Amino acid sequence: MSGTERHQWWKEAVVYQVYPSSFLDTTGSGWGDIKGITSKVDYLKDLGVDIVWVSPIYKSPQADMGYDIADYKAIDPIYGTLEDVDDLISELKRRGMKLMMDLVVNHTSDQHNWFLESASSLDNPKRGWYIWKKPKRDASGKPLPPNNWAQILGDANSAWTYDKRTDEYYLSLFTPNQPDLNWENPAVRAAVHDLMDFWLARGVCGYRMDVINLISKVQTFPDAEPMNGPDVKYHPGRKYYVNGPRLHEWLQAMNKEVLSKYGAITVGEMPGVSDIDEVLRSVGTNNHELNMIFIFDIVDIDNEAGKVKMTLGSWTVKDLRRILNKWQRAMIERDGWNSVFVENHDNPRSVSRYTDDSDEFREYGAKLLALMQTTLSGTLYVYQGEELGMRNVPEDWDPDVDYKDIEALNFWKTSKALYGNDPEKLAFARKILHRKARDNARTPVQWNSGPNAGFCPEGVKPWMRVIEDYKEINAELQQKMDRNSGMSVWQFWRRGLAHRKEHKDVFIYGDFHLVGSDNEEVFAYIRTGETGGTWLVVLNFTGKDVQWEIPSDTKIDGWTVGNYTDGKPSRSTSGSVVLRAWEGLLGKCS
Numbered sequence: 001m002s003g004t005e006r007h008q009w010w011k012e013a014v015v016y017q018v019y020p021s022s023f024l025d026t027t028g029s030g031w032g033d034i035k036g037i038t039s040k041v042d043y044l045k046d047l048g049v050d051i052v053w054v055s056p057i058y059k060s061p062q063a064d065m066g067y068d069i070a071d072y073k074a075i076d077p078i079y080g081t082l083e084d085v086d087d088l089i090s091e092l093k094r095r096g097m098k099l100m101m102d103l104v105v106n107h108t109s110d111q112h113n114w115f116l117e118s119a120s121s122l123d124n125p126k127r128g129w130y131i132w133k134k135p136k137r138d139a140s141g142k143p144l145p146p147n148n149w150a151q152i153l154g155d156a157n158s159a160w161t162y163d164k165r166t167d168e169y170y171l172s173l174f175t176p177n178q179p180d181l182n183w184e185n186p187a188v189r190a191a192v193h194d195l196m197d198f199w200l201a202r203g204v205c206g207y208r209m210d211v212i213n214l215i216s217k218v219q220t221f222p223d224a225e226p227m228n229g230p231d232v233k234y235h236p237g238r239k240y241y242v243n244g245p246r247l248h249e250w251l252q253a254m255n256k257e258v259l260s261k262y263g264a265i266t267v268g269e270m271p272g273v274s275d276i277d278e279v280l281r282s283v284g285t286n287n288h289e290l291n292m293i294f295i296f297d298i299v300d301i302d303n304e305a306g307k308v309k310m311t312l313g314s315w316t317v318k319d320l321r322r323i324l325n326k327w328q329r330a331m332i333e334r335d336g337w338n339s340v341f342v343e344n345h346d347n348p349r350s351v352s353r354y355t356d357d358s359d360e361f362r363e364y365g366a367k368l369l370a371l372m373q374t375t376l377s378g379t380l381y382v383y384q385g386e387e388l389g390m391r392n393v394p395e396d397w398d399p400d401v402d403y404k405d406i407e408a409l410n411f412w413k414t415s416k417a418l419y420g421n422d423p424e425k426l427a428f429a430r431k432i433l434h435r436k437a438r439d440n441a442r443t444p445v446q447w448n449s450g451p452n453a454g455f456c457p458e459g460v461k462p463w464m465r466v467i468e469d470y471k472e473i474n475a476e477l478q479q480k481m482d483r484n485s486g487m488s489v490w491q492f493w494r495r496g497l498a499h500r501k502e503h504k505d506v507f508i509y510g511d512f513h514l515v516g517s518d519n520e521e522v523f524a525y526i527r528t529g530e531t532g533g534t535w536l537v538v539l540n541f542t543g544k545d546v547q548w549e550i551p552s553d554t555k556i557d558g559w560t561v562g563n564y565t566d567g568k569p570s571r572s573t574s575g576s577v578v579l580r581a582w583e584g585l586l587g588k589c590s
Contacts, residue, residue, distance in 0.1 A: 010206070010265040010291055011337060012504055013050040014497055015100065015381045017208075019345045020057050020079055021065060021463060022444045023384060025456035031463050032444075032455070034080035038088045043475070045095045047387060047490070048497030051265065052092060053100040053208050055345055057085070061111050063177035064153070064406055065442075067210060068109035072195040089203040098205035100265060105192045106214045107178040114191075115179050122166050131171035131182050133221065135162065145169055148223045149237030154410030155308060158234050173214065173241070175406060183215045183250060196258045206265030209290070212251070213270040213282075216244030236308065242272040248281055251289040260288070267339055267379070268293040276330045283336040292337045292379055297323040299347045302435075310411050312432055317541045320354075321514060321523045328377055328512040328525075338378030342369055343386045348440035352392035355582050356543050362389055362473075364582040366489045367563035368539055371584040374496035375507050375527060375537045382493070385445050388473055389489035392440040393465075399433055402465050408437040443467050448476040487566040499561070505529035515554060521546045522579065526554070526589070534589040540579035549576045554589060561586040 024036030034057060044052060056066035059074040066076070075082055089099050108115055117126040135143035145160035146169055152159070153174050160169040161176040171180040181188050196207070217240060224237040251268075259266060270293045273279060282289045301319055304311035331338045342350040351357045355365025366389030373380060393402070399412045415429035444466050447454030453470035456462050467473075478488035487495070500507045506529035515536065516524045524538045536554060540546050550556065550573070562569035563584045571577050571585065579585070 006509065008291075010051075011379055012501065012508055013098075013265070013379060014048055014500075015051040015053050015267075015379060016044055016047070016049040017053045017055065017344060017381060017383045019055050019384055019442060022442050022455070024445065024447065024454075025460070025462070028457050028460050029078065030456050030460050031078050033078070034075070034084040034088055038084070038091050041088075041091050041095060041097070045097060046479075047382075047494050048501070049097065049382070051098045051100050051205060052088075053381075054102065056102045056104055061109055061177065063109065064175060067104050068107070068111075068175070068178045069104055070109040070111040071113075073198055086202070093203070098265075099203070100206050100208060101199050101204045102210060103196065103207040103212075104210040105181060105195075106211045107172070107174060107180045110172075110177050110179055118179075119163055119166065119170070122168075128185050129182055129188050130179050131217070132163075132166075132168045133160070133171070135167070135169055143167070143169075147221050147237070148226075148234055149173075149221075149240075150224070150228070150234035151175065153407040154414070155228065155234060155236065156410070156414045159237065171217075180217075181215070183246070184219070189250060189253065193254065193258050196254070200258065200262045200264060206259070206262075206291075207267075209266065209268045211271065212268040212290075213243045213247055213273060213293075214241050215250060216246040217241045218244060238272050243270070243278055248287075248289060251282065252287070255288050255290075265379075266290045266292075267381075270294065271296050276326070276334070280330070280334055280336050283331075285335045285337075292339045294339050294341065294344075295327055297327070298342055299344075302353065310407075310432055310436055312435060316520050317523050318518060318520055320541065321518070324376065324523075325512075325514050325525075331377065332512060338376070339381055340373050340376045340378040341381040341383070342373065343383035343441060344381070345383070345441050346438050348436060348438075349390055349392045350386060351389050352440070353435075354541070357391045361543065361582050362391065363489055364563055364580075365389075367492045368541070368582050368584040370489070370493050370496050371537065371561065371563060371586060372523075372539055374493075374500045375535070375586065377508060377510065377512060377527075380497075380500070383441065385441075385443075387490050387493040388446060388475055388478055390443070390446060390473060391467065391469065392434065393437075393443060393467060395434050397434075397465070399430065403433070403437060403439045404464050405438045405442065408433060408439055411437075439464070446470040446474040448474050483566065492563065496561075503529065503532050503535075506532035506535055515551050516548065522548050524548070536587040536589050537584070538577070538579065538587070539584045540582060543581045545581065546579045547576050548579055550574055556587045557590050559585050559587045 018037055020032045023032040025032050026035045057075055057079040058069045059071040059076045060066045060069050092099055114126055114129050117124050118130045133146040145158040149159035151157040159173050161172045162169050172178055173180055224235040227235050268290045274297055283292050301315045302313055304313040350369050351366045419425040444455035444462050449471040451458035452462055453466045478490035481488040506527050510527045510529040513526045515526050521542045522540055528534045556573035559569040559571050
């Protein structure tokens with residue numbers, strides 16, 4: 001590619017994800033709102049953010065926290081109004097920033113007018129807007145689901161929901177409240193294009209596309225293989241709806257008919273896809289589909305092999321190195337583009353997941369992850385609270401009281417039914433819940449040391465419990481920290497983002513190569529730019545001291561950044577260097 005084709009604004013942008021219900025409440029409802037986002041635009045600008053991506057704020061019954069949309073062109077009153085969105089867009093624009101929306105079009109709410117019409121009768125004109133199938137029958141004539149696919153947010157349940165009025169089932173991969181749209185119907189595709197155009201014309205810069213790779217299903221709807229065991233009713237049907245047969249046709253049409261007219265930024269959420277060739281069909285420059293996708297290999301690293309999310313598997317630094325090298329090299333060599341992220345609203349806090357969130361090591365671990373992400377190639381995504389090093393919820397939180405997410409509640413309900421008489425297995429299920437629940441990322445942002453961490457006014461009960469460590473971990477405190485107290489996680493992120501932009505030739509567009517031995521403890525790599533020189537990143541992903549041999553062909557002029565010091569680290573530049581627990585170093589090479 002030429003320099004002009006290679007350098008794009010959306011590649012260089014820093015995207016900050018806002019989960020609106022947990023961001024900031026300005027109305028005293030205990031629920032975050034759009035005006036809360038607008039009030040923090042200067043905070044985000046100061047951090048180094050270019051694009052604010054807001055998770056769904058559309059009208060919704062909130063069965064799945066807004067991912068069940070009842071009206072794509074209306075704002076849910078709990079968040080505000082269309083005028084509030086216009087004001088947010090305007091305030092961002094004044095600061096040279098942009099707004100990105102969440103596009104959720106694999107499914108709607110069961111309260112959307114489209115579905116209410118579709119479910120009203122067999123011959124309604126919108127019947128074909130959703131996926132309806134006649135039931136199977138048991139010996140007594142009782143209706144049974146058309147196949148054995150499991151629900152994604154509760155795999156003990158069927159992905160099909162029975163409608164007694166019309167005596168048919170509708171496909172609802174996530175929950176019964178989220179019926180899947182029938183993308184085979186051209187009227188559905190036209191309606192999606194129309195709602196996309198509505199928001200782009202209003203001034204949003206693009207979309208994060210929710211589970212966009214599930215929109216095309218194999219039309220014979222065969223049974224899934226019994227991955228969950230022979231005695232289990234329902235099984236993952238991913239083989240028949242992940243990157244289905246018409247996905248790329250429909251993404252190309254979306255790009256041609258809508259996105260290309262606005263020069264929009266697009267990132268597709270595509271779970272279950274790890275094949276390089278298949279990913280590049282979506283993000284290859286000449287394929288005209290999406291700018292990038294979220295590749296889930298990193299956030300699936302601790303899943304039990306071949307199993308779904310709510311499991312606990314082991315991982316090593318070798319796994320991390322293999323995954324990141326695979327995707328960094330693939331996009332460089334084959335003209336695609338990466339997203340860089342380790343947190344979002346569907347995954348636990350990164351400092352708890354990949355490092356050590358104890359009081360002794362939390363800051364070092366959070367800074368280690370910041371150093372890694374700000375030196376990898378791709379568009380960088382930061383999730384709210386990640387810039388503060390916010391933790392997972394405490395282990396002693398009661399799943400029946402303090403957890404709110406439908407996936408967590410379904411998992412815990414099933415676990416109690418299965419293991420109610422087996423305390424050991426139930427305790428392990430609770431351990432999984434604590435480690436993997438989406439609730440971990442959805443606690444209110446900790447703004448200050450005041451009541452409710454500044455998320456909502458004193459005397460108001462927040463929709464979700466605030467983590468009790470907010471007096472020590474909050475934005476106000478971290479922004480004010482000085483040389484005497486040391487650089488905070490927030491300040492480390494701000495410096496890292498500025499350094500990334502200053503040296504974009506290296507860290508955004510540059511080459512990437514692993515260095516050092518393939519050991520179990522250190523992840524090290526070289527970044528090289530056409531004009532910005534060569535830089536070495538060394539990351540100790542263990543809680544112990546590690547002696548790392550500096551490769552003889554790597555000439556370090558000096559270490560410029562470390563997560564144990566505010567200034568330049570005074571460490572050995574040849575021979576070997578002893579890395580402390582969770583220590584990361586960035587060095588300039590000759």
